[in-house]
Amino acid sequence: MSEAPKPIVVDQPVTITVNGAAIQAQKGDLLIDACERAGTYIPRFCYHPRMNPVGMCRMCLVDVDTGRGPALQPSCMLECSEGMTVDTENEKVKKAQDGVLEFLLINHPLDCPVCDKGGECPLQDTTVGYGPGESRWVEEKRHYEKPIAISETVQLDRERCILCDRCTRFADEVAGDPLIHFMGRGANTEVNTFPDEPFASYFSGNTVQICPVGALTAKPYRFKARPWDLEEVASTCTDCAVGCSVTVQSSRDEVLRINGVDNDAVNWGWLCDKGRFGFEAIGSPDRLQGPLELHGDDLVAIHWSDAVAKAAALISEGLRSGGPQGLAVIGGARLTNEAAYAWTKLIKGALGSDNVDAQLGDGLPAELVLGLPGATINEACTPGGTIIYLGPDPKEALPTLFLRLRHAIVEDGARLIELTSTESSLTNLAAASLLVRPGETASAVRAIRGGGGDAGGADVEQVRRAIDVLSGDGPVTVLIGRTSAAESPQTVVAAAEELMTLDGVRFLPLLPRSNVRGALEAGMSPGLLPGRVRRSEAAAWFGQAWPTIPQADGLDTAGILAAAAAGKIDTLILLGADPLADFVDRELAERALTGARSVIVVDPFLNESARRANVVLASSAFGEVSGTVTNIEGRVQRVTQKVTPPGTARADWELACDLGEALGHDLNFDGVEAIWAEFQDLSPVHAELSLEALEDPANIDGLLAVAPTEVQSEEPLDSATDSADDSDGASAEDPSDAVADPAESEVGDAAQVAEPEETDGLELVSSPDVLRYVAANDQVVIPATDAYAFRLVARPDLYDGGTLLSHSPSSASLVKEAVLTLNPLDFEKLGVTTGAAVRVSNGARSILIPVEPSASVPRGVAACGVNLSGVAVSRLIDSSSLVTDVRIEVQA
């Protein structure tokens, strides 16, 4: 298990003696960590570097002399102090270790040969390393019913448990879901849930990973393999855009397990259950085995050469009749950075269309995402800092980010101002939680900045508290995203613009779709080209490397779908996107798929939209392709191929090359390295970020793509490693540095810094300016609701009906049914029973949906998860309006 001590800054060194050798340690650092950093491992079970120590297991007893004579003390509970003398391996310590292990093994069954943990078990390993070798225990061990399911995915064998308190501490301290607890006392103590109240935490899988014995096992992995049969690679989870570091483990070319890796900048070793258990979809029998073509009413399997030729024919036919503006691509967030660049080069650089959008109307304008002064997760979680959160419920959309925020608030004294339309997982943690009428976040922001007004209907006391929090010192980070798909992104833009003027503020954009940030950085957005540059400003620069450049800014997804519905799109390419399920306005998506002359789908699964395609190209999925991805911060991390794709499915970048070749445009790529090299050459923000640097073990946390002007101007830009370290380290050492930075860059001349680029053969044109967001100050006037209408909030849900979960058998039962929730008072007025179906209409369209009361929903608001199984709430959303008002009718 990768449970090394977390990185620290040594600013108060003390000298301690460990086994006779003097070492420098940080004052107050736990002895167990200090010894491990100095190369002396002390065996332990209960201690975990990312949780508070409890001293439960007594395995880490060492002989310590702090001036009062040597005595055995648990090293996980002892802080380093000057002059401490420690012996970790004398006879006294060995006897203690021996004794502790003998006690632990009294009740532990010797079923290692059939235990999942056998072979990677800390208890097994520690017993071999430090234990008695032989048991003196002849009595009966305790027995329990085995195993019991404590959640849908996690099973518990209580007799194997050594009561280390790791899982229960995790549930309480880290996840904040104390649904498992010690029950009973003494020899009868066991970990258990309340009867009929399962450990339904989004993070339950972490307890399996940190269990030091085989007591907790995960259903998807149980009895699937032995640890010595597994091979693993380091990779990055792409289920959402947080970018958690993982290991992908497989046996016989089948992915069997995903474990979290401690990335100090991102996930601290934790994963959400969707990321951990969603891998089953990779090996799903539903995966597309090869390309398909529409014959009559059916999609039938064809050869790759025919499929590529057919797709190329459709594209060139469309280009002949409608020109480049008739070609459009939706999607790209599922791709790696390399595949995204290859597709951008094909569509924008070879075929000349700018109608490319990686977001499905559920995101934010790309200029806002890329052009605001960026914050890292560590910067946002700075101890004592202020976080302004306006976005989707992080637990539902970006789960491990929730864990980091929770830790920052609960343990590190960060203060949170939350602006939301319905109560979220952060509400109880917030110093000020403003319940704002949907769409009116901007007026709430104005109010907390002291501008008065009605604060979007937020409680006056909460506004006062928010003003109070904002007046404190410490860095301010704004975490910004779409709270609800039923509101136009303009409402968020207006709020962001109100916040831009805060002194030293930094932004962390919350785009939930896997590699959406990478796709945007690779230019998969209308009006942009790779490397955070505007098409209009970078045409000359890219003109040197690409055969062509789009002549005008293209359409975003909503625009593409509207054009398709109007019959103006000849060829619509869905690049790992399922607009019917994922686009905010389902009605428009349906009309668009009918209206587009031809539809080409590139996807690992035959999703709903793909069933309406002319050609379907089977592509590889997570774990089947190597490359890099970019998380919400702009951090570039590696993904690594572990298994071969099913059938003849091909990597997305290969498909771009294949299509390019068939269309007479050789993209000239022979592998992902070549794609990255070209991207790196052309992108002003990735110039120093080489694949070699990413391979460096020192950069295990990934590297930030930093705009040249964002790096402090007095320092030479010597390597990407340094620049990434700077921005990371700044948060740990001196947060004021990090926030002082954008103010400096504001006055710095971008062109001046970007000038001395050394790009072979491209000296004639200087590299373009990295885009910086400029407030448009558009007036956004939210219409008032009438007394009979409810304002719709369509919020994300972790267990949605997306491809991943629906193809993962162990997790499929977790997918939630769509339910409309109302404030109990509003619900009472309807006079229906909980779960009764009501008709919800937006005037033009209506759906039938079960309704429930919920105290987390304010009055006048109707909330529902998007993309859940059952009813598609997106039928009610009109992507062209600012907010969505609905009426609810009780069915007779």
Add this chain to the structure above:
Amino acid sequence: MSRFTRENELLAREIIARYPRPKSATIPLCHLAQEQDGFLAEDAMRHISELVGITAAEVRGTASFYEMFKLKPVGKYLINVCTNISCQLLGGEELLEHAEQSLGIRSGSTTEDGLFTLEDVECIAACTEAPACQVNYRYFNTVSNEQFDSLVEDLRAGRNGEIPDHGTLGRVRQHIEPGQVANITAPEQQSEPGWFRDRNTAAAAEQGEVSS
């Protein structure tokens, strides 16, 4: 069994108000629930969790640590026979065996009529009166087999004398007027006790002398 009655819920809220943090009232509320139902019912634990703002698992985890909280229904009379050292020397185990035979149940179980639950118990601090036993935690000292039988007979006949229902801790309900509730400041909001502050100052002064 059930959640708190309306009356007990009001009492529960009053008890919660005596503590700086609601969850500090968990154990008093467990007592209240046990007094209401004779044992700590699942619904009652759930109700407690809602009232004090922790999870039901935490309530159960806390309650299950304590022997005297019964998570399963027990008889109307809970009989504890001490088998710890003093009682053992003076016939406690024999008394337990007699009790098992005369009630027709093993220690740890309940008679079919739901009247008696028999348990062996560790030292109940009545060593001078060994062998001792308790009925609903009321003491019976130097109990002979005959005395035990007549006790059981009395209880069967409804002559329970001073013995309250299982779960009742005291006959007089403690009631504190809201104005008289003292010092409900959370520890983190309390100022340091004087002796603590003085000690720190003294230590700092000493440190200063040493270094100078």
